[in-house]
Amino acid sequence: MADTLSDDEIESRIPDDWERDGDEIVRTYEFDSYLAGVGFAAGAGGVAQDAFHHPSITIDYGEVEVRLTSHEEGGITEKDVDLAERFDDLQ
Numbered sequence: 001m002a003d004t005l006s007d008d009e010i011e012s013r014i015p016d017d018w019e020r021d022g023d024e025i026v027r028t029y030e031f032d033s034y035l036a037g038v039g040f041a042a043g044a045g046g047v048a049q050d051a052f053h054h055p056s057i058t059i060d061y062g063e064v065e066v067r068l069t070s071h072e073e074g075g076i077t078e079k080d081v082d083l084a085e086r087f088d089d090l091q
């Protein structure tokens with residue numbers, strides 16, 4: 001079971017374009033169309049299922065908000081940061 005990261009570890013490990021929001025890390029991706037966002041969300045879902053670590057994904061017109069936290073650990077872990085990097089690689 002992964003341990004939660006300290007505030008300093010989060011600060012140093014959080015990928016560019018992501019922000020900390022309490023016990024979550026969050027990024028809003030922007031797209032030229034709604035369906036481009038839907039496609040990104042589908043890809044992110046596949047990566048999440050592969051990792052068996054699941055984000056909250058909100059699809060709006062031209063935007064997709066992704067929130068990550070480790071529910072079982074009750075905070076932000078390496079799993080969240082690693083998955084954020086994998087989502088960014090989908091772009």
Ligand SMILES: C[C@H](O)[C@H](O)[C@H]1CNC2=NC(N)=NC(=O)C2=N1
Pocket residue numbers: 052053054055068069070071072073
């Ligand atoms: C039983 C538990 O839900 C599973 O082990 C996985 C599923 N996906 C998960 N996703 C996230 N974000 N946090 C978890 O703790 C988690 N646990």
